[in-house]
Structures are given as C-alpha cells and as structure tokens.
Amino acid sequence: MSTVTTKKAKSSGKGKMYNRGAWKYAIPAFIPLLLLSVVPLSQAIWTAFTDNVAGFHVKVKFIGLENFHRLLGDKLFWASFKIGIIWAVSVTLLALVLGFGLALLLNQKLRFLGLMRVLSLVPWAMPPVIVAIMWNLLLRPTSGPIQGILEFLHIPGAKTDWLGDFNTAFPTVILIGAWVAMPIITVSILAAIQGIPMDMIEAATIDGANAWQRFRFITVPAVRAITTALVALNIIWNFSSFGLVFVLTAGGPGGKTFVPALFAYNEAFKYGNFGYAASMGVVMALAILLMLGVYLKASKREDTQR
Amino acid sequence: MSTPASVIAPAEKRKRKYYLIPTYFAVICYVIFLGFPFLWMFTTSLKSPLELLQLHQTLLPKGLYWQNYQDIIEKRGLINSAKNSLVIATATTVITTIFAVPAGYAIARLKKVFSGAATGWILISQVFPVSLVIIPLFMAVRRVGLLDTIWGLILVYLVASLPFALWMLKGYVASIPMDLEEAGAMDGASSFQILRRIVFPLLLPGIVATALFTFLNSWNEFFFALVLIQSPEHETLPLTLARFMGSEGQVLLGPLAAGAFLATIPSLLVFGIMQRKLASGLLAGAVKG
Structure with missing residues (x-):
C-alpha cells in the first residue's frame, strides 16, 4: 500500500493519491443512492419522453421530444417559469441582504445579543409545514393579528388581504420565503466574519482605514466564498420547491404566485399527465444548471481578477 | 473567538x-x-x-x-408522532453518517473524473423537483414492501440526505492536508487505518455538523412522509401537526399552536448550542468543495 514515490502536488489536494483503497469506501453509499436516487431519477427523466398518464393498464409509449415541443408553446408554463425565476432570485437576494445585516449586528457588542442569536434561528428550527401554516394564520384577513396591528397603528392599507390581493400576494410570499431562508445565511456569514484574524483589522485601523473601508476591503472579501455557495444553494432550493407557496396561496391569486414546481406538481397529481409534468421537471433542472453554471463562472472570474 | x-x-x-x-x-x-x-x-x-x-x-x-x-399530548397522539420522528431522524442520521463519511472521503480523494461525476450527480439530484421523483420512488418503496413503514421512510430519508452530506463532508476532507495521510502511508498504515486513525479524528467537527443537518432535515421533512405514510400510528410530527389545519383549522388553532411550539423547542435548543459547528460545516463544504 505504501508505494509512495513522489511528493509533488500535495498541497493542491488532487494529484497523488496516498490512499489507493479509498474508492471502496464509496460503495455503501453508492448502493442505496443507485437504487433510490439514480434509478427513480432516471425513470422520471425517461418519463419525460413518454406519453405516460395516470391510470391502470394504460400503455406507455416513447414519443421522443413531443412533450418538450408541446411545452415550448405552453404560455401558461412559461409565465409560471418566469415567476419561478423571480421567486428564487428575489428570495435569495432578500434573504442575503437581511441575513448579512443581521450577521453584522450579531457581530457587534450590543444588548439583547443572546435573545437575537436565538431568534435568528427560529425560522430554521420550526418545521417548514408549521412555518407556512403559521404565516397563513398571521396574515388572515380580519382575524389575523398582522392586520389587527396595522389597523391599530393606523397604517394606510391596513385592511389589505396580503396573501389574497393581486398586487401584494407575490411580494408577501417572497418576504416569507426570505424569513425562512435567513438563518442559514446569517449563521454562515457570521462564522465567516468571526473567522477574520483580529490582527488584520487592527493593522487596517492603524493604517487609517475607516469603518466603511474595513467593511469593503476586509469583511466583504472574507465572506465572498460562502456567499457564492449560499446564493447557489438557495436558488436551487427555492426554484425546485413549492411547499411554502402551496400552503400560503396555492398559486393564487390569479396565478400570481404559481411557481413552476407547483405547476408541474399539479400537472402530475391533479391532471395525471406524468409524462408532460416530467418534461417540465427536466426543463427546470436544465434551467437551474444553466443559471448556476453562469453564476459560478462569473463569480470565479471575479475571484481571479482580484 | x-x-x-x-x-x-x-x-x-x-x-x-x-x-x-x-x-x-x-x-x-x-x-x-x-x-x-x-x-x-x-x-x-x-x-x-x-x-x-x-x-x-x-x-x-x-x-x-x-x-x-x-389536549395535544394526550388526545392527538403527539407523543407517538414525536417518538416516530425521533426514531426516524436518529436512524437516518446514524446510517447517513456511517455511509457518508467513508464515501465523502473517497470522493474528495479520488481522481478528478470520479470526483467530478459524483459531484455532478449530487447537483442533479438536488435540482430535479422532488414532486416528480416521488412517483418512481413510491413504486420502488412499494416493491420492496416498505410502504407505510418507519423503515421505508428511513430509507428514503437516507437517500435524500446522502447527497448533501457527501457534499459537506467532501469539503471537510479537502481541508485536511494530504501530508498527514502520506506520513501514515509511509509508516505502513493500511488504507482503512489511514481513514480510521488519521482522517476520522480531524473530520469529527465536520461529522457533527453534517449529522445535525441530516437530523434536522429528517425531523422536519413533510412531503415524503405525506406520500409514504398512511396509518396514523406511523405518522411523523409534521404530518400530525399539519392535520390540525384541515377544514376545521380555526377550531384547532390552540392545539396546533401548542404542538408547533413544542416541536420547535428541541431543535432550537440543539441549534443554540451547536450553531457555531453548523456554520463552520457549511463553510467548509462551500469553500473547499
């Protein structure tokens, strides 16, 4: 086993392999993944090329790209697709801004810090299904407490049905999405900020850097890598999920919050068009991969330019 | 700090x-x-x-x-659901960790081709909408006769958690200097000994973070449980809680709030204690991945 001959490229992490038997360790994880991830996922992708519909004893046949061809002309789907992209990007950016702000606050010496730390984790600790139900109840017209408070404070537009109104439904759902996404972002960015060596900040201060400059040239570069990863993950998670939207608005009002994951879900489980729904899934997966590719490439380029 | x-x-x-x-x-x-x-x-x-x-x-x-x-504890079976959730989340976490640690190590240290393919698959399995994978998955679970059982759900959660766990652990392994393994190999340590004696201890903080993530995701998961579990005695906590919100939601608001509060407290406690570890876990996965 110890046939080590070269010492090159050890810092890069790739290159010479000192543990030649390591591939065997992937097997236990590989088998369940193969049976319950690779196989079902491949089947789902295959379904996209068939005319599979719900029902017993229906013969499934391969129809090539017909589903995709039909999808191309499906205006409703593309409207939903656009909503999905706006949803994923807005939730991610809003949560990033709010989470970054909170992380900066948590890094100060302030009162109530302990309370803030615990509260910053609440949305994460709460089961998502409860989060959705809770916000639904909070925002209910007439009986919900939020309307009551806004009315009490005489804020104009207090009587708005936040989740039912054409103009407010989508922004409201995005805000709740950001509420859910905030904790992971806050905690990760806070950890990155606290990982900055103290001497670096002291040195910068002695050199006359003001608070803004320290933020711009020390804090921002320190959180860059984790921010890139957080943005990528949140876009993936939000674009392909619909649980929150499903409970809050079920896609309404008037399709204003009809995200594509919900669209595909309805197509499959409401109308039984499994094949057609699967083709939507494939298109969505490709779209995400494309978006991520562009985004990661751009942030890598920015990294090397620095 | x-x-x-x-x-x-x-x-x-x-x-x-x-x-x-x-x-x-x-x-x-x-x-x-x-x-x-x-x-x-x-x-x-x-x-x-x-x-x-x-x-x-x-x-x-x-x-x-x-x-x-x-009311919620005595009449509505919350204790039983909490027990199910605890069993399922614990078993999922233990099995995922046992499988993912060696595999994460292998992926991080393998040749670029394999490591790239594995990472690519991890990504694809995350971007494909779950709602569409659920049909073939449902069939697969039914075929092995594990429908409506706790073990069936554990199996599905294992598969659902593995990709992200692998991704995180891969990042951790990459941050461990190869020199240490090289030294071990020169001293004549076997492949397994390198993993067990050198990599494992250094990986421990990452393992804890990964395990917490896995535990929490399984504890909170709703959609798979909804599709795969039918009988009330096998229900998980989110399922039981969601039932209060049926057509008569308003009437059950009190018990629902009580249950939701009780369901949130344990994870909040664990989180409060472990948040630094969790954060460093995500950080490692992201930066070195």
Whole structure:
C-alpha cells in the first residue's frame, strides 16, 4: 500500500493519491443512492419522453421530444417559469441582504445579543409545514393579528388581504420565503466574519482605514466564498420547491404566485399527465444548471481578477 | 473567538454613540420580524377555544389555558408522532453518517473524473423537483414492501440526505492536508487505518455538523412522509401537526399552536448550542468543495 514515490502536488489536494483503497469506501453509499436516487431519477427523466398518464393498464409509449415541443408553446408554463425565476432570485437576494445585516449586528457588542442569536434561528428550527401554516394564520384577513396591528397603528392599507390581493400576494410570499431562508445565511456569514484574524483589522485601523473601508476591503472579501455557495444553494432550493407557496396561496391569486414546481406538481397529481409534468421537471433542472453554471463562472472570474 | 471583528479605534469611540440609534432601531426591527410570529404562536397556544373565536384578538391571552398542551399530548397522539420522528431522524442520521463519511472521503480523494461525476450527480439530484421523483420512488418503496413503514421512510430519508452530506463532508476532507495521510502511508498504515486513525479524528467537527443537518432535515421533512405514510400510528410530527389545519383549522388553532411550539423547542435548543459547528460545516463544504 505504501508505494509512495513522489511528493509533488500535495498541497493542491488532487494529484497523488496516498490512499489507493479509498474508492471502496464509496460503495455503501453508492448502493442505496443507485437504487433510490439514480434509478427513480432516471425513470422520471425517461418519463419525460413518454406519453405516460395516470391510470391502470394504460400503455406507455416513447414519443421522443413531443412533450418538450408541446411545452415550448405552453404560455401558461412559461409565465409560471418566469415567476419561478423571480421567486428564487428575489428570495435569495432578500434573504442575503437581511441575513448579512443581521450577521453584522450579531457581530457587534450590543444588548439583547443572546435573545437575537436565538431568534435568528427560529425560522430554521420550526418545521417548514408549521412555518407556512403559521404565516397563513398571521396574515388572515380580519382575524389575523398582522392586520389587527396595522389597523391599530393606523397604517394606510391596513385592511389589505396580503396573501389574497393581486398586487401584494407575490411580494408577501417572497418576504416569507426570505424569513425562512435567513438563518442559514446569517449563521454562515457570521462564522465567516468571526473567522477574520483580529490582527488584520487592527493593522487596517492603524493604517487609517475607516469603518466603511474595513467593511469593503476586509469583511466583504472574507465572506465572498460562502456567499457564492449560499446564493447557489438557495436558488436551487427555492426554484425546485413549492411547499411554502402551496400552503400560503396555492398559486393564487390569479396565478400570481404559481411557481413552476407547483405547476408541474399539479400537472402530475391533479391532471395525471406524468409524462408532460416530467418534461417540465427536466426543463427546470436544465434551467437551474444553466443559471448556476453562469453564476459560478462569473463569480470565479471575479475571484481571479482580484 | 467571541471578540467582534469590528474593533472600535479610540479616535472613533466618541462617534460611536451616534451609530447606536440606527443600530438599535435595526435590532428592534429584526427582533419583531423574527420573534413576533413565534411569540404569537406561543400566546395563541395558551388561549382557550372560546377566546380564539372572538373577533378582536389580544396578543396576551386572557388566562393561561394549558389545556391545549394536555389536549395535544394526550388526545392527538403527539407523543407517538414525536417518538416516530425521533426514531426516524436518529436512524437516518446514524446510517447517513456511517455511509457518508467513508464515501465523502473517497470522493474528495479520488481522481478528478470520479470526483467530478459524483459531484455532478449530487447537483442533479438536488435540482430535479422532488414532486416528480416521488412517483418512481413510491413504486420502488412499494416493491420492496416498505410502504407505510418507519423503515421505508428511513430509507428514503437516507437517500435524500446522502447527497448533501457527501457534499459537506467532501469539503471537510479537502481541508485536511494530504501530508498527514502520506506520513501514515509511509509508516505502513493500511488504507482503512489511514481513514480510521488519521482522517476520522480531524473530520469529527465536520461529522457533527453534517449529522445535525441530516437530523434536522429528517425531523422536519413533510412531503415524503405525506406520500409514504398512511396509518396514523406511523405518522411523523409534521404530518400530525399539519392535520390540525384541515377544514376545521380555526377550531384547532390552540392545539396546533401548542404542538408547533413544542416541536420547535428541541431543535432550537440543539441549534443554540451547536450553531457555531453548523456554520463552520457549511463553510467548509462551500469553500473547499
């Protein structure tokens, strides 16, 4: 086993392999993944090329790209697709801004810090299904407490049905999405900020850097890598999920919050068009991969330019 | 570690109090935004059904109606669901960790081709909408006769958690210097000994973080449980809680709030204690991945 001959490229992490038997360790994880991830996922992708519909004893046949061809002309789907992209990007950016702000606050010496730390984790600790139900109840017209408070404070537009109104439904759902996404972002960015060596900040201060400059040239570069990863993950998670939207608005009002994951879900489980729904899934997966590719490439380029 | 990074220079100290007003304003906004829903849920859990029917609700309950907690624990099987959730989440976490640690190591240390293929698959399995994989997955679970069983759900959660766990652990392994393994190999350690004696101890913080992630995701998961579990005695906590919100949601608001509050507390405690580890876990996965 110890046939080590070269010492090159050890810092890069790739290159010479000192543990030649390591591939065997992937097997236990590989088998369940193969049976319950690779196989079902491949089947789902295959379904996209068939005319599979719900029902017993229906013969499934391969129809090539017909589903995709039909999808191309499906205006409703593309409207939903656009909503999905706006949803994923807005939730991610809003949560990033709010989470970054909170992380900066948590890094100060302030009162109530302990309370803030615990509260910053609440949305994460709460089961998502409860989060959705809770916000639904909070925002209910007439009986919900939020309307009551806004009315009490005489804020104009207090009587708005936040989740039912054409103009407010989508922004409201995005805000709740950001509420859910905030904790992971806050905690990760806070950890990155606290990982900055103290001497670096002291040195910068002695050199006359003001608070803004320290933020711009020390804090921002320190959180860059984790921010890139957080943005990528949140876009993936939000674009392909619909649980929150499903409970809050079920896609309404008037399709204003009809995200594509919900669209595909309805197509499959409401109308039984499994094949057609699967083709939507494939298109969505490709779209995400494309978006991520562009985004990661751009942030890598920015990294090397620095 | 806990000293804030933004140390204030003496010259700036006098200016500092002017910053405090907007800072504390922001603090209050965050506290309300994050805390109000939670507080409301807690006070609602202490209101009697009669009080909850009134048109004008007060934030503070008129009396402490602990009946909701008693009701949810005794009559609605919350204890049983919590037990199921605990068993399922623990088993998922243990099995995922046992499988993912060696595999994460292998992926991080393998040739670029294999490691790239594995990472690619991890990504694809994350981007494909779950709602569409559920049909073939449902069939697969039924075929092995594990439908509506706790073990069936554990198996599905294992597969659902593995990709992300592998991704995180891969990042951790990459941050361990190869020199150590090289030294081990030169001293004649076997492949397994390198993993067990050198990599494993250094990987421990990452393993803890990964395990917590896995535990929490399984503890909270709803969609798979909804599709795969049918009988009430196998229900998980989120399923039981979601049932209160049926057509008669308003009537069951008290018990629902009580259950939601109880379901949130354990994870909040674990999180409060472990948050630094969790954060460093995600960090490692992201930066070195």
